Amino acid sequence: MYIMKRKYKVSVIVEHDKDGYFAFSPELQGCYTQGDTYEEVMANIKDAIKLHLEDRLESGEVIPEINSVYLASLEVEV
16 A cells, blocks of 8 residues: 655754754744754754654645745844
């Protein structure tokens, strides 16, 4: 029996500080990871998202659909 796979688009936010990289998906509560390099954190978050989505699908949960994501950095003087 062949099971058709579906692709999902999710947003990922990556932050960088002195300790390395941190990534999370705002749509998937609790889906986050870290890494020493950008490449490592991106591979880690891809794995985390895949496992998160598989778990939600097995549980019969709804997967949120993302059409567009806008991210901006602002400089604010106070």
